[in-house]
Amino acid sequence: MLLDPVILLSIFAGVSAGLFVGAMPGLTATMALAVLLPFTFTLPPLHGLVALGAVYMGAIYGGSFAAILVNTPGTPSSIATAFEGYPMAKQGRAIEALNIATIASAIGGIAGSLFLLLLSPPLAKLSLRFGPAEYFWVAILGLTLIASLSEGSSIKGMLGGALGMIIGTIGVAPIGGETRFTFGMPVLQGGVAMIVALIGLFVLPELYTMAAKGKTALKAIEVDSKARSSFWQVTKTVFSMPGNLIRSCIIGEIVAIIPGAGGNVANLVAYNEAKRASKHPEKFGTGLPEGLVATESSNNVTVAGSMVPLLTLGIPGAPPDAVILGVMMLHGLRPGIELFTTSGHLTYGFIISMGMAAIVMVPVGLLGSRLIYKVIFKTPVYFLVPTIAMATILGTYAVRNSYTDVIIMLILGTLGFLFKQLGIAPAPIVLGLILGNIAEMGYVQTILGGQALQYPVLKLFENGLSHILIGMILFSALWPYFSSLKRRLRSKGGPS
Amino acid sequence: MNREINTEIVSGIIGLILTAVFFFALEDVFWMSLVFPKTIVFIMGIIACALVIKGAVQPSRNRIFNVGSNVRWIVTGILFFSWVLIMPLFGFFVSSVVFITIIVGYLAQARMQLTIGKFMIWIPVVIGEVTLFYLIFTKVLYVPLPTGMFF
Numbered sequence: 001m002l003l004d005p006v007i008l009l010s011i012f013a014g015v016s017a018g019l020f021v022g023a024m025p026g027l028t029a030t031m032a033l034a035v036l037l038p039f040t041f042t043l044p045p046l047h048g049l050v051a052l053g054a055v056y057m058g059a060i061y062g063g064s065f066a067a068i069l070v071n072t073p074g075t076p077s078s079i080a081t082a083f084e085g086y087p088m089a090k091q092g093r094a095i096e097a098l099n100i101a102t103i104a105s106a107i108g109g110i111a112g113s114l115f116l117l118l119l120s121p122p123l124a125k126l127s128l129r130f131g132p133a134e135y136f137w138v139a140i141l142g143l144t145l146i147a148s149l150s151e152g153s154s155i156k157g158m159l160g161g162a163l164g165m166i167i168g169t170i171g172v173a174p175i176g177g178e179t180r181f182t183f184g185m186p187v188l189q190g191g192v193a194m195i196v197a198l199i200g201l202f203v204l205p206e207l208y209t210m211a212a213k214g215k216t217a218l219k220a221i222e223v224d225s226k227a228r229s230s231f232w233q234v235t236k237t238v239f240s241m242p243g244n245l246i247r248s249c250i251i252g253e254i255v256a257i258i259p260g261a262g263g264n265v266a267n268l269v270a271y272n273e274a275k276r277a278s279k280h281p282e283k284f285g286t287g288l289p290e291g292l293v294a295t296e297s298s299n300n301v302t303v304a305g306s307m308v309p310l311l312t313l314g315i316p317g318a319p320p321d322a323v324i325l326g327v328m329m330l331h332g333l334r335p336g337i338e339l340f341t342t343s344g345h346l347t348y349g350f351i352i353s354m355g356m357a358a359i360v361m362v363p364v365g366l367l368g369s370r371l372i373y374k375v376i377f378k379t380p381v382y383f384l385v386p387t388i389a390m391a392t393i394l395g396t397y398a399v400r401n402s403y404t405d406v407i408i409m410l411i412l413g414t415l416g417f418l419f420k421q422l423g424i425a426p427a428p429i430v431l432g433l434i435l436g437n438i439a440e441m442g443y444v445q446t447i448l449g450g451q452a453l454q455y456p457v458l459k460l461f462e463n464g465l466s467h468i469l470i471g472m473i474l475f476s477a478l479w480p481y482f483s484s485l486k487r488r489l490r491s492k493g494g495p496s
Numbered sequence: 497m498n499r500e501i502n503t504e505i506v507s508g509i510i511g512l513i514l515t516a517v518f519f520f521a522l523e524d525v526f527w528m529s530l531v532f533p534k535t536i537v538f539i540m541g542i543i544a545c546a547l548v549i550k551g552a553v554q555p556s557r558n559r560i561f562n563v564g565s566n567v568r569w570i571v572t573g574i575l576f577f578s579w580v581l582i583m584p585l586f587g588f589f590v591s592s593v594v595f596i597t598i599i600v601g602y603l604a605q606a607r608m609q610l611t612i613g614k615f616m617i618w619i620p621v622v623i624g625e626v627t628l629f630y631l632i633f634t635k636v637l638y639v640p641l642p643t644g645m646f647f
Binding site: 178181 | 505514518521522523525539547560566569573576577579580583595596606625626633634637639641
């Protein structure tokens with residue numbers, strides 16, 4: 001049934017549309033799915049689900065294009081892609097970076113579908129064990145990444161992370177419902193949307209830099225040799241790091257099954273772990289394929305991975321999943337065990353189609369990457385800067401149809417540029433913003449749940465899963481010190 | 497502006513100013529809404545102090561604003577803000593055509609002599625580009641863009 005020409009066409013069109021949306025900063029996978037939703041109403045259930053799954057897969061992958069070519073993550077799932085992809089583009093290796101992202105994304109997409117096909121029931125049970133305390137610890141675990149995301153001084157990174165968390169608390173409190181830090185301005189009651197901050201902090205500094213550099217900005221150095229960026233060579237490069245691939249896919253899957261923490265967290269965690277496991281962590285940030293493979297494989301695993309809680313428990317793992325849940329409900333499909341038994345042909349068809357969408361990403365991506373590369377690098381900077389600015393303004397406005405969001409984006413972007421001059425990178429600020437909300441929800445809910453205890457805060461340390469997470473936090477936080485101590489001892493003991 | 501400064505002390509001082517701003521903005525709200533931001537404000541204060549101390553004990557100077565022409569990024573920033581600020585008045589389409597043309601002209605003059613002939617080529621390109629984005633967002637994505645006094 002999946003080889004039906006209409007289904008194949010749906011996959012191809014879905015991946016292409018998703019790629020276009022994902023490549024535009026500000027346009028998210030959720031938005032793409034929401035816009036295309038009405039088109040699926042008249043389609044049979046399987047055709048509709050297949051098309052939306054393909055759009056989702058394409059959008060997460062498409063985010064890498066903008067991240068690599070203009071240092072602007074198209075979606076929050078490709079934040080870390082910019083760390084390695086953009087330096088590669090600056091070295092004239094843009095096509096190689098785009099092709100690596102394509103192959104890694106396809107592998108991630110296929111791995112995610114396989115995980116979903118084989119491991120749904122046990123993974124769903126694990127996701128049920130995550131309560132508020134575990135969410136809090138997951139957020140803290142994520143915050144330990146700040147040290148690796150800081151360019152230079154980690155104290156400056158921590159300051160950025162704290163600032164991001166404060167920005168995330170502006171507006172109505174998630175628990176309690178009171179407003180905070182609105183400075184008497186009602187327009188701030190809606191808070192700062194994460195995607196608005198992401199666009200501002202990543203795009204505007206880059207536009208200011210391009211404007212300041214003038215004709216020397218984005219100068220394509222023609223060293224992108226065909227041999228190195230060819231499909232076979234890139235495939236060989238990606239498969240030459242099986243440990244990195246497997247680790248990143250597992251990280252992506254674990255993060256994906258936790259509702260609320262999707263590709264935006266997975267790509268950063270996978271990048272950090274790739275750096276930690278690398279023999280040359282100091283080279284990260286200079287254009288290493290390892291980092292690119294880690295981020296792109298992990299974020300595409302989350303596409304199918306986040307379907308685990310959705311299909312088994314009816315809990316959307318990420319915002320786009322809510323749209324897919326809506327389509328399922330529309331066709332009378334209820335999440336749960338019945339979905340795998342009485343509607344098995346539909347469910348398994350949908351899961352397999354996501355793997356097929358991942359495969360289709362390869363030809364679409366390889367053709368699309370050359371086209372987009374040419375458009376970006378052949379366009380004069382004086383046209384590129386206002387064009388990207390327009391796409392940025394539109395993308396920001398479209399998030400909530402809010403003019404205030406555009407002003408906030410401009411202010412945050414300008415501050416981000418000034419902070420960057422002082423050595424405070426935008427990534428820790430965005431990380432603080434993403435994880436601050438998760439941490440606050442987890443913390444306050446846990447304390448509320450522990451009111452019967454003498455010390456409610458002890459509720460945070462109550463169960464086994466929390467202990468495991470605390471252990472991982474300590475390991476993650478202390479590892480850099482152990483590793484530098486080990487290096488120092490080794491250099492002392494070595495030949496002198 | 498292209499000079500060397502102790503970025504740690506400057507970052508620390510900015511951190512302390514932001515801490516003070518957010519500390520005094522902490523309103524009298526119920527503890528559930530207050531506990532988390534209050535903790536983060538204190539943590540930010542501690543980090544900012546640590547930066548100032550580190551900058552004073554181990555002073556290191558870094559060059560800032562050395563990305564290229566400072567005038568060009570400042571003027572571009574002012575043009576971005578002006579573009580967005582006049583958008584509710586003139587609408588997305590008109591303000592975008594006007595400001596994109598101004599920015600193109602401003603950035604292009606760094607590398608070429610501006611002539612009316614060049615603008616005669618650029619303006620239709622800009623109009624085509626803005627029209628494409630305008631149609632995608634209003635007709636396909638159904639985003640109600642600011643219309644102002646035009647459309």
